[in-house]
Amino acid sequence: MSEGTRRVRADALESFVASVFAAAGTPAADAGTIAEVLVWANLRGIDTHGVLRVPGYVGRIESGEFNPRPDISVVAELPAATVIDADRAFGPVGMSRGMEIAVAKAREAGIGVCIVRRVTHMAAIGWFALKAAREDMIGLVFGSSKPNMAWHGARARGVATSPIAIAVPGKAREPILLDMSTSTGSMGQVMFARDSGTPLEPGVALTERGEPTTDAGAARFLTPLGGAKGAGLSLMFECLTGVLVGNPLIATALGPEGDWRHSQNGFALAIDIAAFTEPARYRQDIDTLVDALKALPAAGGQDEVGVPGERGYRVMAERLESGIPLPAGTWRRLAEVAEGLCVALPAVVEG
Amino acid sequence: MSEGTRRVRADALESFVASVFAAAGTPAADAGTIAEVLVWANLRGIDTHGVLRVPGYVGRIESGEFNPRPDISVVAELPAATVIDADRAFGPVGMSRGMEIAVAKAREAGIGVCIVRRVTHMAAIGWFALKAAREDMIGLVFGSSKPNMAWHGARARGVATSPIAIAVPGKAREPILLDMSTSTGSMGQVMFARDSGTPLEPGVALTERGEPTTDAGAARFLTPLGGAKGAGLSLMFECLTGVLVGNPLIATALGPEGDWRHSQNGFALAIDIAAFTEPARYRQDIDTLVDALKALPAAGGQDEVGVPGERGYRVMAERLESGIPLPAGTWRRLAEVAEGLCVALPAVVEG
Numbered sequence: 001m002s003e004g005t006r007r008v009r010a011d012a013l014e015s016f017v018a019s020v021f022a023a024a025g026t027p028a029a030d031a032g033t034i035a036e037v038l039v040w041a042n043l044r045g046i047d048t049h050g051v052l053r054v055p056g057y058v059g060r061i062e063s064g065e066f067n068p069r070p071d072i073s074v075v076a077e078l079p080a081a082t083v084i085d086a087d088r089a090f091g092p093v094g095m096s097r098g099m100e101i102a103v104a105k106a107r108e109a110g111i112g113v114c115i116v117r118r119v120t121h122m123a124a125i126g127w128f129a130l131k132a133a134r135e136d137m138i139g140l141v142f143g144s145s146k147p148n149m150a151w152h153g154a155r156a157r158g159v160a161t162s163p164i165a166i167a168v169p170g171k172a173r174e175p176i177l178l179d180m181s182t183s184t185g186s187m188g189q190v191m192f193a194r195d196s197g198t199p200l201e202p203g204v205a206l207t208e209r210g211e212p213t214t215d216a217g218a219a220r221f222l223t224p225l226g227g228a229k230g231a232g233l234s235l236m237f238e239c240l241t242g243v244l245v246g247n248p249l250i251a252t253a254l255g256p257e258g259d260w261r262h263s264q265n266g267f268a269l270a271i272d273i274a275a276f277t278e279p280a281r282y283r284q285d286i287d288t289l290v291d292a293l294k295a296l297p298a299a300g301g302q303d304e305v306g307v308p309g310e311r312g313y314r315v316m317a318e319r320l321e322s323g324i325p326l327p328a329g330t331w332r333r334l335a336e337v338a339e340g341l342c343v344a345l346p347a348v349v350e351g
Numbered sequence: 352m353s354e355g356t357r358r359v360r361a362d363a364l365e366s367f368v369a370s371v372f373a374a375a376g377t378p379a380a381d382a383g384t385i386a387e388v389l390v391w392a393n394l395r396g397i398d399t400h401g402v403l404r405v406p407g408y409v410g411r412i413e414s415g416e417f418n419p420r421p422d423i424s425v426v427a428e429l430p431a432a433t434v435i436d437a438d439r440a441f442g443p444v445g446m447s448r449g450m451e452i453a454v455a456k457a458r459e460a461g462i463g464v465c466i467v468r469r470v471t472h473m474a475a476i477g478w479f480a481l482k483a484a485r486e487d488m489i490g491l492v493f494g495s496s497k498p499n500m501a502w503h504g505a506r507a508r509g510v511a512t513s514p515i516a517i518a519v520p521g522k523a524r525e526p527i528l529l530d531m532s533t534s535t536g537s538m539g540q541v542m543f544a545r546d547s548g549t550p551l552e553p554g555v556a557l558t559e560r561g562e563p564t565t566d567a568g569a570a571r572f573l574t575p576l577g578g579a580k581g582a583g584l585s586l587m588f589e590c591l592t593g594v595l596v597g598n599p600l601i602a603t604a605l606g607p608e609g610d611w612r613h614s615q616n617g618f619a620l621a622i623d624i625a626a627f628t629e630p631a632r633y634r635q636d637i638d639t640l641v642d643a644l645k646a647l648p649a650a651g652g653q654d655e656v657g658v659p660g661e662r663g664y665r666v667m668a669e670r671l672e673s674g675i676p677l678p679a680g681t682w683r684r685l686a687e688v689a690e691g692l693c694v695a696l697p698a699v700v701e702g
Binding site: 184 | 431459509531576581594
């Protein structure tokens with residue numbers, strides 16, 4: 001651990017974060033959901049999507065961008081699909097509701113979709129896909145957002161680093177969980193490089209003028225995964241969400257409106273495994289598939305072959321045991337928020 | 352055009368290919384579908400998925416891998432999803448049926464899925480997605496196949512170069528059509544490099560031992576797009592199709608069964624735009640989005656910014672006018688097939 005890092009137990013950290021959001025104006029149940037999703041990211045080692053977001057989220061309540069008491073409403077209701085307007089709800093609140101609806105639809109129709117309009121930052125979207133997998137469903141989630149990634153063939157922002165997550169349940173094994181952005185790298189890597197004064201890997205980031213850079217200070221937006229392919233997928237996520245439900249994000253930003261205000265749209269799909277096959281068999285077949293991949297010869301220098309999500313489960317086991325490490329900067333910023341809202345900081349693990 | 356290349360008009364080529372498959376035993380309507388899909392790929396400039404496949408397809412009827420007279424049956428019927436068993440039908444036949452079913456389901460339920468089990472080579476899957484877009488739907492198609500791509504972190508085949516295609520309709524503009532594999536390059540590039548004696552781009556292909564190579568002769572399988580991301584997407588396509596409908600392809604190949612016989616599974620999703628928004632508005636918003644991207648400053652050396660599918664429409668306009676160029680080798684192999692089946696070759700465009 002680097003100088004000044006504190007370790008905090010997951011349950012204590014989750015209670016603390018829930019108290020912060022409750023104090024900032026969200027209903028208790030919503031505060032609990034936001035806290036659970038953020039701390040889950042820390043538990044899995046995705047610290048860029050964890051509690052370091054808390055001060056920013058609180059600030060965005062104050063600025064009016066995030067709505068702590070949204071009036072979430074149903075915009076369209078179809079046999080296998082629902083559109084909800086999230087009224088600028090926190091991402092974890094809106095998308096969790098979305099996946100619950102998709103799962104309920106899937107129980108009736110075999111598959112179910114919920115498109116969540118006008119939600120805000122979704123945090124780690126794997127959590128929503130995993131929510132479906134915990135109920136013997138396949139969960140698939142993606143989102144759209146304001147441009148922060150180059151359009152392939154252009155030297156400017158044109159699409160977002162929009163993520164996709166897919167989860168399927170195993171039997172003895174944990175669910176396979178793919179959670180990836182459509183960009184080469186991540187803004188988290190840029191933030192980390194800025195904080196640590198290290199250079200970025202080549203090919204990940206671009207300057208304001210769209211020129212390649214390894215200088216995190218000069219990095220302004222990211223490159224798409226595989227050029228045309230990552231950019232294309234991200235564009236289609238916008239066509240499948242924002243454009244379809246009346247909250248287009250790319251054209252409004254790039255066009256004459258110049259609207260760059262924060263907003264997101266999400267797509268949650270659930271597939272009811274029991275409608276297609278015996279769930280026990282499916283789970284067994286997933287384990288067999290994972291076993292087959294893990295039995296392949298590992299590439300040079302590696303001890304074993306991994307599968308999507310596996311590293312996160314290992315980090316989680318370790319962090320549930322020994323606590324979540326919070327760097328000095330994160331701890332300081334959390335302390336400032338806690339003081340402002342009169343919330344007690346969580347206990348630090350000794351040793 | 353290189354030495355010995357013939358140009359053939361698209362309609363003449365399509366009639367010829369339909370006659371070949373009819374002579375090889377497929378019903379006339381199916382032969383027409385196969386011909387349409389293959390010639391469409393040539394028209395768009397995707398020659399690796401065009402009529403050069405004809406001799407291989409005919410051979411696979413003779414070997415019993417492709418079934419010219421399949422008994423396609425419904426395996427599961429749910430309000431928003433259907434599973435069909437394609438009985439080793441030709442990919443264009445099975446997947447076009449699949450997308451028709453998905454579109455019909457979407458008209459009832461808002462969205463519709465058809466999972467197509469035990470189909471064979473799908474050719475250019477963009478065609479099936481576009482079929483939905485031509486009916487005011489969003490079309491999304493992906494497939495799973497036997498491993499021909501490295502699993503990330505392994506030095507062996509673990510997943511397939513499985514493609515995904517998504518199409519959305521525009522108003523004055525042609526539909527946006529994304530059609531991409533989950534690999535860095537394509538087997539088509541390897542074939543082309545072999546034929547032309549040129550080296551492969553670095554990072555695209557691996558030898559039998561899983562070592563990087565630029566020698567097309569030594570290339571045996573491909574690298575996944577962006578490492579873990581492309582490999583992960585391909586794995587999830589198998590979990591969403593093969594494993595779900597009882598035709599797992601990866602575990603049966605890699606496991607003790609060692610079953611590497613050709614088989615594919617497909618996933619066709621249709622979203623009925625009219626259930627979510629006014630189709631005219633959607634189409635207009637897609638045009639506006641494309642206009643916004645095309646107005647971005649082009650990257651160095653390029654004249655304009657492109658969008659997915661655009662190049663294919665241009666090649667199509669040119670080839671509809673002047674014919675489809677068939678290299679000497681392709682023409683020779685088509686002539687052999689034609690002779691064997693007593694089918695007349697198509698007329699060659701003069702000049």
